[in-house]
Amino acid sequence: MKTLAKLTWIEVKLFAREPIAVVFAFAFPLVVLLVLAGVFGEPEADLGGFTGIDYYVPSYLAVVIASIGLIGLPVHLASLRERGVLRRLRASSVAVTSVFGAQMAVNVAMAALGGAVLLVAASLVYDVHAPSSMAGVALGFGVGSLSFVALGFLLGTLAPTARAAQAIGLVLFFPMWLLSGAGPPRAVMTETMRQLSDVLPLTRVVSAIQEPWLGTGSNASEVVLLSALFAAAVALSAWKNSEHAAGLAMLPRRPA
Amino acid sequence: MGSVIEVNNLRKRYGSHVAVEDVSFQVRQGEVFGLLGRNGAGKTTTVECLQGLRRADGGRVRVLGLDPQRQTQQLRRRIGCQLQEAALPDRLKVWEALDLFASLASGGTDWRVLMDQWGLAGKRNASFSGLSGGQRQRLFVALALVNDPEVVFLDELTQGLDPAARRVAWGLIRAIRERGATVVLVTHYMDEAEQLCDRIAVVDGGRVVATDTPQGLISRFGGPIKITFTPDGHDVRFLKDVSHVQAVRRRGDRIEAEGTGPVLALVAAELVARGLVPSDLRVEQPTLEDVFLRLTDDQAPHREEAR
Numbered sequence: 001m002k003t004l005a006k007l008t009w010i011e012v013k014l015f016a017r018e019p020i021a022v023v024f025a026f027a028f029p030l031v032v033l034l035v036l037a038g039v040f041g042e043p044e045a046d047l048g049g050f051t052g053i054d055y056y057v058p059s060y061l062a063v064v065i066a067s068i069g070l071i072g073l074p075v076h077l078a079s080l081r082e083r084g085v086l087r088r089l090r091a092s093s094v095a096v097t098s099v100f101g102a103q104m105a106v107n108v109a110m111a112a113l114g115g116a117v118l119l120v121a122a123s124l125v126y127d128v129h130a131p132s133s134m135a136g137v138a139l140g141f142g143v144g145s146l147s148f149v150a151l152g153f154l155l156g157t158l159a160p161t162a163r164a165a166q167a168i169g170l171v172l173f174f175p176m177w178l179l180s181g182a183g184p185p186r187a188v189m190t191e192t193m194r195q196l197s198d199v200l201p202l203t204r205v206v207s208a209i210q211e212p213w214l215g216t217g218s219n220a221s222e223v224v225l226l227s228a229l230f231a232a233a234v235a236l237s238a239w240k241n242s243e244h245a246a247g248l249a250m251l252p253r254r255p256a
Numbered sequence: 257m258g259s260v261i262e263v264n265n266l267r268k269r270y271g272s273h274v275a276v277e278d279v280s281f282q283v284r285q286g287e288v289f290g291l292l293g294r295n296g297a298g299k300t301t302t303v304e305c306l307q308g309l310r311r312a313d314g315g316r317v318r319v320l321g322l323d324p325q326r327q328t329q330q331l332r333r334r335i336g337c338q339l340q341e342a343a344l345p346d347r348l349k350v351w352e353a354l355d356l357f358a359s360l361a362s363g364g365t366d367w368r369v370l371m372d373q374w375g376l377a378g379k380r381n382a383s384f385s386g387l388s389g390g391q392r393q394r395l396f397v398a399l400a401l402v403n404d405p406e407v408v409f410l411d412e413l414t415q416g417l418d419p420a421a422r423r424v425a426w427g428l429i430r431a432i433r434e435r436g437a438t439v440v441l442v443t444h445y446m447d448e449a450e451q452l453c454d455r456i457a458v459v460d461g462g463r464v465v466a467t468d469t470p471q472g473l474i475s476r477f478g479g480p481i482k483i484t485f486t487p488d489g490h491d492v493r494f495l496k497d498v499s500h501v502q503a504v505r506r507r508g509d510r511i512e513a514e515g516t517g518p519v520l521a522l523v524a525a526e527l528v529a530r531g532l533v534p535s536d537l538r539v540e541q542p543t544l545e546d547v548f549l550r551l552t553d554d555q556a557p558h559r560e561e562a563r
Contacts, residue, residue, distance in 0.1 A: 002359060003360060006356055006360075007356075010352060013347075014345050014348065084341050087309070088339055091307055091309060092337075092357055092360045092403075093329055093332040093360060251309065251310070
C-alpha cells in the first residue's frame with residue numbers, strides 16, 4: 001500500500017513536471033469539439049431543448065478518455081518498460097499490481113482533469129446546458145475511464161515497444177473516434193458503419209455519458225458492458241503478467 | 257568460507273534461442289566474483305535468473321540458501337542489484353529516487369548517508385536526465401545498496417564510462433566489498449576483471465568454460481611467458497637447457513625464449529652467469545585477454561563482422 005501511494009505520488013509529480021506529455025489527450029478533443037460545435041451548433045428540435053454543443057460535449061469527454069487510455073498510457077507504460085525503469089523497480093520487489101494501481105489512479109485522475117478542462121473551455125465559448133442527471137454522467141464517465149485505462153494498461157503490456165504502442169494506439173483511436181458518435185452522428189452513418197460502431201467500446205462510453213446528460217435514457221446497459229470490459233482487461237493483464245513469472249509488463253522484450 | 261551462491265546446470269532460452277546452455281559456479285562469502293564473457297554470452301541472463309527476474313528453464317540456483325524463483329521476496333530484501341541498461345524516469349530527482357527505493361527496502365541504511373557517501377549530495381535536486389554517465393552509475397550503485405544487501409550484483413557497471421570515471425567506479429566496487437558484501441561483477445572488460453575479481457568464471461556460448469583466480473587462469477590458459485633480448489653476437493644455445501624454458505628462437509636480431517612459471521628469473525640468472533647483461537631484456541607476460549581469446553569461441557558471428 002505504501003509502495004502504491006509512493007509510486008502514485010511520483011507519477012503525479014512527473015506529470016506535473018512535464019504536462020506537455022498529455023497535450024494530445026487534452027488539446028485534441030477540445031479543438032475538435034470547438035470546431036464541430038461551431039459548425040453544427042444550431043439547436044435541433046429532437047434534442048429537447050439541448051443544442052449541438054450539448055450533444056458533442058459528452059462525446060468529447062469520452063474522446064478524452066479514449067486518447068488517455070488508447071495512446072497516452074500504453075506509450076508511457078511501454079516506454080517505462082523499454083527503458084528499463086520497470087525492470088529496476090521489479091528488482092526491488094515492486095509488484096505489477098502496484099504499477100497497475102498507480103497507473104490506474106493517475107490516469108483516471110488525468111481523465112477527470114482533462115474532462116474538467118474540456119467542460120470549462122466549452123462553457124466559456126458556448127452555452128452548455130447542465131446534464132439532466134449529474135450522477136448518471138459521473139457514473140458513465142467513471143466507469144468509462146476505468147475500463148479504458150485498464151484497456152490501456154493491457155495494450156501497454158502487450159506492445160513490444162513504445163513505438164509499437166503508439167502505432168497500435170493510433171490505429172485503435174481514430175476509427176473509434178470517428179465511428180463512436182463523436183465524429184459524424186450515428187443517424188447519418190451507413191448500415192455497415194453503424195454495425196461497426198455498435199461493437200466499438202468507445203461507442204458505449206459516448207452513450208454512457210451522453211444519455212444521462214441529454215436525459216434520453218438510462219446508461220445501465222453501457223455501465224454493465226464497460227464494467228465487463230474493465231474486468232476482462234484486468235484479467236487479461238493479470239494472466240499475461242503471471243504467464244511469465246517475471247511479469248510481461250515489467251521486463252523489456254529480449255530480442256532472440 | 258561458505259558459498260553464498262550456488263548455480264548448478266542453469267539453463268534458459270528465449271523461444272528457440274538458447275541464452276544459457278549449462279552454467280555452474282559457486283560464489284564464496286565476501287569475494288568479488290566475476291562473470292566474464294562477450295556480449296551475448298549469457299552473463300546477464302544468468303544474473304537475472306539469480307535475482308529472480310527471469311525464470312530458469314532448468315538447473316538449480318540458490319542465493320543465500322534461497323530459491324530465487326520461489327523465495328523471491330525474501331531474497332530481494334537481502335540482495336542489491338545494479339542492472340544493465342536500467343533507467344529512471346527523466347524527470348525523477350536524485351533524492352526522490354533514493355527515497356523511493358529506500359521505502360521499498362523498508363529498513364536498511366539511511367539514504368541521506370548513502371547520498372553523501374556516493375558523492376550525490378550536490379546533485380540532490382538534479383533530475384535523472386541531467387546526470388552524467390558516471391553520476392547515473394553512482395546513483396544506481398547507491399540504489400543497489402539502500403537495503404544494506406549481503407550480495408550485490410553489478411552488471412556492466414562501467415559500460416559507457418570514460419577511463420577516469422571507470423577508475424572511480426573500480427574504487428566504488430572495492431568500497432562495496434569493504435562493507436562486507438559479496439559482489440558478483442558482470443563484465444566484458446579484461447582489465448576490470450583482472451583488477452577487481454578474486455575469482456572469475458569465463459562464460460562463452462551459454463557455458464562456463466573455466467573458473468579460477470585471474471592468476472590461476474593466466475597460468476593455466478595464458479600460454480607461455482616470452483623473454484626477448486639482443487644477444488650481441490653471443491652464442492645462446494645454452495638457453496635451451498635452462499629449466500622451464502620450452503623453446504628458443506631467433507627473431508631478426510633478437511632472441512625469443514618461451515617458458516612457464518619461474519622461467520624469467522632462471523633465464524636472467526643464467527644470462528648474468530654467462531656474462532650476458534643485455535640492456536634490452538623484455539618480458540611479455542600473458543594477460544587475461546590471452547586467456548579469454550584462447551577460451552572463447554572464435555567461430556562466433558562477430559568474426560564475420562571483422563572481415
